[in-house]
Amino acid sequence: MKLHLKIKRFNPEKDKAPWWGEYDVDVEPTDRVLDAIHYVKYYQDGTLNLRRSCAHGVCGSDAMRINGKNALACKLLVQDLGTDHITIEPLLGMRVIKDLVVDMEPFFDHYRSIMPFLVNDEPLPANGRERLQTQEQVDRISEGTKCILCAACTGSCPAFWANGKYVGPSAIVQAHRFIFDTRDRASAQRLGILNERMGVWRCRTAFNCTNVCPKDIPITRQIAEVKNAILSGVIA
Amino acid sequence: MTKFHQFDAVIVGAGGAGLMAALHASKGCNTAVISKLYPTRSHTGAAQGGIAAALNNMGDGDSWEFHMFDTVKGGDYLADQDSAEILAKDAIDAIIELEHMGLPFDRTPDGRIDQRRFGGHTANFGERLVMRSCKAADRTGHMILQTLYQQCIKQKVRFFDEFFMVDLLMNGNTCVGCVAIEIATGEVHVFHSKALMIASGGFGKIFKVTSNAVSLTGDPVAAVYRRGLPLEDMEFFQFHPTGIYKLGILLSEAARGEGSVLINGKGERFMEQYAPSVKDLAPRDLISRSIMSEIRAGRGIDGKDYVYMDFRPETINKFKSGPGGKEVTREHLEKSLPEIIEFVRVYMGIDPMEHPVPIQPTAHYAMGGIPTDNEARVLDANEKVIPGLYSAGECACVSVHGANRLGTNSLVDLVVFGRRGGKEMVEYAKKTDFTALPKNSEAQVVAELESLRNRVRKDPKDGERVSTLRTAMQDTMQLNVSVYRTAESMAKAVADLAELKARYANVKIDDSGKIFNTDLLEAFELGCMLDLAECVARTALARQESRGGHAREDFPNRDDKKWLKHSLIWRNDGASNASLVPHGKYQFGERPVRLGRFEPKERKY
Numbered sequence: 001m002k003l004h005l006k007i008k009r010f011n012p013e014k015d016k017a018p019w020w021g022e023y024d025v026d027v028e029p030t031d032r033v034l035d036a037i038h039y040v041k042y043y044q045d046g047t048l049n050l051r052r053s054c055a056h057g058v059c060g061s062d063a064m065r066i067n068g069k070n071a072l073a074c075k076l077l078v079q080d081l082g083t084d085h086i087t088i089e090p091l092l093g094m095r096v097i098k099d100l101v102v103d104m105e106p107f108f109d110h111y112r113s114i115m116p117f118l119v120n121d122e123p124l125p126a127n128g129r130e131r132l133q134t135q136e137q138v139d140r141i142s143e144g145t146k147c148i149l150c151a152a153c154t155g156s157c158p159a160f161w162a163n164g165k166y167v168g169p170s171a172i173v174q175a176h177r178f179i180f181d182t183r184d185r186a187s188a189q190r191l192g193i194l195n196e197r198m199g200v201w202r203c204r205t206a207f208n209c210t211n212v213c214p215k216d217i218p219i220t221r222q223i224a225e226v227k228n229a230i231l232s233g234v235i236a
Numbered sequence: 237m238t239k240f241h242q243f244d245a246v247i248v249g250a251g252g253a254g255l256m257a258a259l260h261a262s263k264g265c266n267t268a269v270i271s272k273l274y275p276t277r278s279h280t281g282a283a284q285g286g287i288a289a290a291l292n293n294m295g296d297g298d299s300w301e302f303h304m305f306d307t308v309k310g311g312d313y314l315a316d317q318d319s320a321e322i323l324a325k326d327a328i329d330a331i332i333e334l335e336h337m338g339l340p341f342d343r344t345p346d347g348r349i350d351q352r353r354f355g356g357h358t359a360n361f362g363e364r365l366v367m368r369s370c371k372a373a374d375r376t377g378h379m380i381l382q383t384l385y386q387q388c389i390k391q392k393v394r395f396f397d398e399f400f401m402v403d404l405l406m407n408g409n410t411c412v413g414c415v416a417i418e419i420a421t422g423e424v425h426v427f428h429s430k431a432l433m434i435a436s437g438g439f440g441k442i443f444k445v446t447s448n449a450v451s452l453t454g455d456p457v458a459a460v461y462r463r464g465l466p467l468e469d470m471e472f473f474q475f476h477p478t479g480i481y482k483l484g485i486l487l488s489e490a491a492r493g494e495g496s497v498l499i500n501g502k503g504e505r506f507m508e509q510y511a512p513s514v515k516d517l518a519p520r521d522l523i524s525r526s527i528m529s530e531i532r533a534g535r536g537i538d539g540k541d542y543v544y545m546d547f548r549p550e551t552i553n554k555f556k557s558g559p560g561g562k563e564v565t566r567e568h569l570e571k572s573l574p575e576i577i578e579f580v581r582v583y584m585g586i587d588p589m590e591h592p593v594p595i596q597p598t599a600h601y602a603m604g605g606i607p608t609d610n611e612a613r614v615l616d617a618n619e620k621v622i623p624g625l626y627s628a629g630e631c632a633c634v635s636v637h638g639a640n641r642l643g644t645n646s647l648v649d650l651v652v653f654g655r656r657g658g659k660e661m662v663e664y665a666k667k668t669d670f671t672a673l674p675k676n677s678e679a680q681v682v683a684e685l686e687s688l689r690n691r692v693r694k695d696p697k698d699g700e701r702v703s704t705l706r707t708a709m710q711d712t713m714q715l716n717v718s719v720y721r722t723a724e725s726m727a728k729a730v731a732d733l734a735e736l737k738a739r740y741a742n743v744k745i746d747d748s749g750k751i752f753n754t755d756l757l758e759a760f761e762l763g764c765m766l767d768l769a770e771c772v773a774r775t776a777l778a779r780q781e782s783r784g785g786h787a788r789e790d791f792p793n794r795d796d797k798k799w800l801k802h803s804l805i806w807r808n809d810g811a812s813n814a815s816l817v818p819h820g821k822y823q824f825g826e827r828p829v830r831l832g833r834f835e836p837k838e839r840k841y
Contacts, residue, residue: 013749030585042703046693046746046755051277053449056485056579058378059277075582097420098752104274117386118338130335132347138340145340145372145379149276183338 003027003036003078007048008089010096018096021045029079033066033086037073037100050100057214060150064100065089070152070212091155093164107151110167114175114193119186137182144177144222146215153209153219159202166202167194169209169219176222179235187235195230203227238424238678243268243394244665245658246429248401248414248456250275252377252650253629253657254435255384257612260658261431262393265665270396270416270427272451275385279437279449280650283377284575285490286369287334287647288357289327293348294367297359300324303368307645308834310356310519311603311638312784312794314469314802317832319610319634323645326652331370334651339383340372352572353493353559356519356642356841365517367559369644374488374575380647399425400757401436403681403814404459404625409616410671411625414459415678415814417685419757422750426678430668431661433626434460434606434614435654440473442769443599444707444714447479447486457631458764460606461771462814465625466617466806466825468633469604470768471776472785474641475719477523479598481542483583487576487595489643492516494572495558496547498527499592500535505555506543511841516557518841521640521785524597528719537594544592547573551592597719603641603785604775605633607804607827612657617804617825624671626661628653635802639784681814688759692748699744702759705736709762709769717773722789726777733770734819740766763816770819775803778824796836801826 003025010018025039034052041048050073052062057075064073067087078086094102125131147170154160154168175194179187194200200223209219229235245261247254250271261267271278292298303324308315335341335349342350351367359366372379388395396416403415405426413428439454440446461467477498478487492498497516500506510526511518518526531541546552549566558564566589570577580588606627607615614625629650636649693699709732716729740763747755781795782788804825807817 011749011751013751030583032583041755043701046702047749049752049754053273053277053451054279054282055450056282056483056583058282058375058575059273059279059449061273061277077582077585101752108274112389115390117390118383119390120338124336128332130332130341130349133343134347135343135345135350138343141340142373145382146375148281148378149274178338181338181340 001027001029002084004085005036005040006085006087007040009099011047011098021048027078031078032074033076033078034062034073036078036086037088049098058148060148063091063150063152063155065091070156072150072152072214075214091151093155093161104151106164107154107168107170110171111149111174113167114171115186115190116174116178118178118181118184120183121185131183133182141177141180143217144173146217147173148215150214152212152214156208156212158206158208159204163202165198167198169223172200172223172226173217173219176226179226179229191226191230194226200227200230238426240426240428241268242428242670244429245431245433245661246270246413246427247433247435249435249437249629250395251278251280251435251437251629252380252384252647253654254433255381255388256651256654257433257435257628257658257661258393259384259387259391260655261661262391264662268394268396268427270399270401272398272400272419274397275395276381278381279452281378281381282449282486283647284374284486284488285493286352286354286371286376286644287331287380288354288368288644289331289370289648290324290368291328291331291349291351291370293344294351296366298366298368300328302359302361302366303327303357305361305834306357307636307642308638309362309839310642311640312839313800313836314635314638314783314829316635316830317834318830319636322610323636323648323652327648330648330651330655334380334383337383337387339379342371342373352490353517354643355489355492355517357644365514369490369493371490373571374490374573377647380651401456401459402685402760403678404463405673405677406463407671407674410623412671412673415681417757419752422753424678424682426673428670428673429624430665430670431624431626433612433628433657433661434631435627435629436631438602438630439765439768440599440602442709442713442765442772444710445479445482445484445596446599447476447484448599453761453765454631454768455761455764457606458767459814461767461807462817464807464812465614465622466607466804467605467771468607468802468804469635470771470805471779471803472603472639473599473772474520474601474603474785475524475597476520476600477527477597478545478595480579480583481594481596484598485579485583486598486600487545487579487593488573491545491547491573491576494547494569495552495564496545497551497555497557498523499544499546500530501537501539502535506530514841519640519642521787522841524719525787527597542594542596545595546592547588548590548592601641601646602630603633603635603637603639605631608632608634610634610656611660612653613660617806619827626657628657639786684815685756685760688743688745689748689756691744693744693746700739700742702743702745702762705739705743706762706765709733709736709766713769717776720787720789721776723777726773729773730770730777733766733773737766737816737819740816767817771805774822775805779803800829800836802829
């Protein structure tokens with residue numbers, strides 16, 4: 001099928017301002033949006049830039065704004081768009097390095113700020129084996145552990161657009177995954193970090209994050225659970 | 237302006253092996269990790285079904301000896317048995333270490349790590365299938381990658397993200413570092429190291445239908461080859477039997493661990509014919525060959541080039557192929573295999589709980605690579621250690637996988653040998669001073685890149701396109717160096733690659749900029765892949781037998797008398813630089829297989 005792509009372009013070495021590149025490509029309806037972009041890059045204009053790697057929705061490289069909604073270009077099929085006109089932009093709220101490539105450093109700074117690692121200095125089991133956990137306890141955190149740090153959520157959040165210092169939904173999902181892990185011992189510290197001015201209280205429950213998450217993580221609910229834990233002092 | 241850095245240990249690649257090495261190296265010495273992707277984008281994250289260790293948590297009588305035996309037999313007796321023993325023994329402790337780091341493993345009713353079946357993993361030396369694969373649903377690799385990256389953050393490991401290694405720096409016979417391009421700026425960085433580890437993963441993009449990521453082009457492996465060092469067992473490339481038809485996206489062997497069966501166009505469960513004992517849980521090489529044999533006999537679906545993987549619960553229950561022959565439910569499958577069920581729904585538009593899924597073998601894993609010893613130290617053609625150079629993970633060849641890797645053993649390899657390498661790098665750095673960098677050590681590769689950058693296309697028809705040449709390379713490798721190979725097909729691949737290397741000299745690009753110039757880097761990657769593809773095709777053509785993942789129609793049997801040995805290939809034109817190796821300028825070598833506990837036997841399942 002014929003497809004018309006409109007891609008927001010910006011090359012800081014040449015352009016004073018972003019501009020729209022328009023391209024016509026011939027694709028299969030079952031092709032990914034990524035395939036359509038690749039077709040432009042490979043056969044029409046090699047200067048077009050984007051990040052991508054696994055091409056099947058697990059590495060989190062190619063989150064971008066497609067027809068006004070953040071998605072992974074490799075996890076969205078052309079036939080599922082319902083139109084033969086596709087508009088593609090970089091994630092909003094992040095500095096553009098070139099074309100669809102945005103500066104991910106502030107995003108990863110927020111990630112690093114919430115102590116995204118297990119903390120437990122208690123002695124390890126004397127038998128040299130694993131710590132015990134029930135499957136129910138694993139299930140409590142399993143949605144959050146699916147996060148691939150693609151930034152589709154944070155890049156869709158009006159609170160984050162308004163103030164990039166807001167830690168953002170992705171970092172809260174990562175914190176949630178440890179706060180509710182029965183093996184972790186730093187929940188109080190993480191809740192303290194998220195109780196600060198740029199923490200969870202910036203969330204205005206717009207639900208954009210939940211709507212765009214390619215891993216179907218119930219992000220807004222997780223943020224609410226963290227808010228509740230801060231207010232009640234109870235982690236359950 | 238070139239920027240210089242000095243670290244005791246530099247690790248190239250931030251997948252499972254690189255991060256595990258970084259965690260251990262950074263405990264004892266000044267360590268940096270450079271990676272052309274953000275670490276969490278690494279392809280370890282795409283591994284699905286599990287990581288093997290004989291924890292015996294399921295009480296089915298597992299032990300590390302059985303894991304070692306399965307690994308050796310699975311590798312068609314080409315694995316070095318001392319290395320396979322280390323793999324199987326260290327696996328137990330390594331998995332426990334991952335759990336202590338916070339990896340959210342699935343659990344047994346009593347709270348220990350849950351385990352499931354996987355192809356070729358048996359108890360009592362092949363007697364019956366065993367539950368050995370530890371897992372986090374079907375995103376085990378994702379959880380390993382995340383957990384290791386989290387621990388690296390905790391330990392404040394220094395990362396150079398989106399840095400692209402383009403050359404290996406040697407001073408005489410000693411490795412002294414590498415050259416990398418900072419993708420965001422185009423700046424050249426020289427990393428001066430005491431110990432450098434290549435942990436860059438595979439290079440499956442030399443094939444057309446592959447489970448591998450776009451980034452898996454093997455540039456650091458090519459850099460090693462271009463610098464005149466040998467690569468080992470390159471002819472052994474694994475085709476995973478169950479890739480999504482045409483796309484190559486992997487559908488984990490865990491599906492068959494949970495009871496899925498392969499079905500041909502006549503509706504038969506054909507693996508009963510090829511592997512009567514373990515059937516659909518035979519090793520990958522055997523299943524891929526069986527699928528291709530069915531297709532060639534006209535028994536693909538509607539006579540086409542694919543078969544079905546059927547993981548509908550009613551099918552599994554009809555064949556009693558679930559674990560222990562027990563009934564499985566849709567609910568259980570949805571919980572155990574959520575990712576791959578979603579892949580099928582998204583990319584095929586069908587529900588695998590309602591319909592069988594079209595699959596075909598997909599190029600998946602390089603058993604060969606940079607030769608190392610058991611401490612991840614890189615070896616030269618005479619099996620002497622190259623001071624300062626290490627390698628671990630898919631790009632390395634220890635060899636634990638021999639001629640065919642068992643499912644789940646790649647993740648074991650990463651953590652076991654990444655860890656051993658990281659520790660060894662600390663020991664080496666402690667007792668060694670920096671060896672001097674040669675003068676202007678980065679000049680040659682910088683000139684190479686500048687020459688590419690200046691070849692800007694003047695009109696759409698000017699010069700050769702990277703994408704055109706890349707597709708042609710992938711096509712010939714897919715067609716001619718595939719599951720089944722003949723002298724004729726491989727010679728055709730070699731001839732095609734010769735032509736492509738010649739055409740590569742006339743490559744033109746569109747982007748002459750500095751900032752995030754992936755157009756330039758993809759041209760460089762193509763050159764690297766052409767070198768590696770030539771190594772694969774040449775060594776495959778040379779090995780006149782069938783063993784593991786290398787199946788020749790003109791030499792259908794294993795020939796231990798002549799070929800129970802590892803192959804080596806290195807460039808022989810006397811040059812040593814970062815440029816494309818001229819076609820045909822290679823030399824073969826060999827090294828013996830370290831046998832041991834298990835005498836080579838006919839491989840039956």
